[in-house]
Amino acid sequence: MPSHEGDAVLRLLIVSQYFWPESFRVNDLxxxxxxxxxxxxxLTGMPNYPQGSLFPGYGWLRPASEDFEGIxxxxxxxxxxxxxxxxxxxxxxxxxxVMASLLGPLRxxxxxxxxxxxxxxxxxxxxxxxxxAAISKAPALIWxxxxxxxxxxxxxxxxSGLPFRMAAWLSDFVHRRCDRVLAQSRAYIPRLEARGVPxxxxxxxxxxxxxxxxxxxxxxxxxxxxxxxxxxxxxxxGNIGSAQSFETIIGAxxxxxxxxxxxxxxxxxxxxxxxxxxxxxRHGLGRNFHLLGQRPAEEMPAYFANADALLVTLRSDPVxxxxxxxxxxxxxxxxxxxxxxLDGEGAAILRECNAGSVSPAEDASGLADAVLAIHRMxxxxxxxxxxxxxxxxxxxxxxxxxxxxxxxxxxxxxxx
Numbered sequence: 001m002p003s004h005e006g007d008a009v010l011r012l013l014i015v016s017q018y019f020w021p022e023s024f025r026v027n028d029l030x031x032x033x034x035x036x037x038x039x040x041x042x043l044t045g046m047p048n049y050p051q052g053s054l055f056p057g058y059g060w061l062r063p064a065s066e067d068f069e070g071i072x073x074x075x076x077x078x079x080x081x082x083x084x085x086x087x088x089x090x091x092x093x094x095x096x097x098v099m100a101s102l103l104g105p106l107r108x109x110x111x112x113x114x115x116x117x118x119x120x121x122x123x124x125x126x127x128x129x130x131x132x133a134a135i136s137k138a139p140a141l142i143w144x145x146x147x148x149x150x151x152x153x154x155x156x157x158x159x160s161g162l163p164f165r166m167a168a169w170l171s172d173f174v175h176r177r178c179d180r181v182l183a184q185s186r187a188y189i190p191r192l193e194a195r196g197v198p199x200x201x202x203x204x205x206x207x208x209x210x211x212x213x214x215x216x217x218x219x220x221x222x223x224x225x226x227x228x229x230x231x232x233x234x235x236x237x238g239n240i241g242s243a244q245s246f247e248t249i250i251g252a253x254x255x256x257x258x259x260x261x262x263x264x265x266x267x268x269x270x271x272x273x274x275x276x277x278x279x280x281x282r283h284g285l286g287r288n289f290h291l292l293g294q295r296p297a298e299e300m301p302a303y304f305a306n307a308d309a310l311l312v313t314l315r316s317d318p319v320x321x322x323x324x325x326x327x328x329x330x331x332x333x334x335x336x337x338x339x340x341x342l343d344g345e346g347a348a349i350l351r352e353c354n355a356g357s358v359s360p361a362e363d364a365s366g367l368a369d370a371v372l373a374i375h376r377m378x379x380x381x382x383x384x385x386x387x388x389x390x391x392x393x394x395x396x397x398x399x400x401x402x403x404x405x406x407x408x409x410x411x412x413x414x415x416x
Contacts (some may be wrong), residue, residue, distance in 0.1 A: 251364025355389030
């Protein structure tokens with residue numbers, strides 16, 4: 001990755017409700033911008049995702065700041081997510097926005113050349129970001145991972161209801177005031193324009209995968225939990241939540257239970273894990289289902305290397321059809337066949353690169369057929385399938401390519 005030696009060092013502030021040791025792509029974003037010669041600081045909350053309770057070593061007020069590989073991390077107190085439902089989740093969102101707005105100006109001292117807001121859910125993260133940019137008279141960029149208020153509709157909120165209308169107003173307020181709105185999916189762009197964001201301020205910036213996501217070396221070790229699972233291993237990595245439609249996975253597993261060597265492996269955690277465990281027991285799928293819990297991101301490629309196919313699923317919803325699940329980039333980078341049950345932009349990418357088998361969202365029979373299609377392939381055919389995905393990743397989602405593009409936009413805005 002090229003450095004910027006000789007150029008003026010830019011001082012950048014990243015504002016994100018989530019950060020290391022939580023596993024989010026913003027961690028790698030901060031490291032990548034630092035490697036390009038910038039001085040990077042992060043304003044964030046106390047880590048509690050996805051379990052909903054504080055990570056070991058963290059308290060309500062401490063640590064107020066710490067170091068992450070040479071990056072200063074400033075933390076503010078906030079209400080934890082708990083079980084990620086209703087009022088508690090709303091308090092989690094609002095408390096970070098309030099505390100970051102109050103304490104950010106006191107703890108993040110000095111001038112910043114640009115402020116980059118990392119915005120999955122919720123859009124409230126934009127408020128402290130805009131405030132910090134205004135104090136430094138610096139440009140504000142926001143990287144939209146979840147499209148609000150549309151995401152609320154997918155969560156069951158009525159567009160005519162007060163919470164949705166308030167979120168719509170807040171989203172418009174934040175997005176229209178940012179100097180650059182970065183969309184992780186091309187399908188977001190027409191929605192942003194329709195809500196009043198000037199087209200000249202919108203740019204497409206898809207997610208990438210961290211550099212450790214790559215095809216395995218021949219001598220790669222098999223992680224012990226995977227080593228004990230014999231057969232054709234279909235691996236799902238990520239959050240176990242309502243958006244991922246595990247009902248579809250259970251339905252496909254029930255239809256394919258006669259295939260004795262087919263094994264379903266889940267790496268992750270989330271608020272529906274207990275439900276998933278109960279469903280596995282209720283349908284007698286325990287022999288073919290393996291919940292291995294959450295693993296550090298750096299260990300994922302070793303698990304991917306020893307899977308026969310990688311699985312991504314989403315609920316059938318117009319909003320989810322707009323997004324690109326970030327696990328798609330990680331899967332493609334590791335050169336493994338991808339099995340998908342989803343609609344829209346993510347499905348279009350997988351069909352375009354011909355790197356696996358795609359079925360509609362929430363179609364258990366379609367997912368079963370997609371699994372069978374990869375199961376019936378020869379090993380060389382599966383290898384070729386994975387390599388097509390890796391080539392597509394290098395052409396469209398490669399880390400250095402996208403980081404340099406983002407850095408150029410930041411430099412341009414800072415100089416203007």
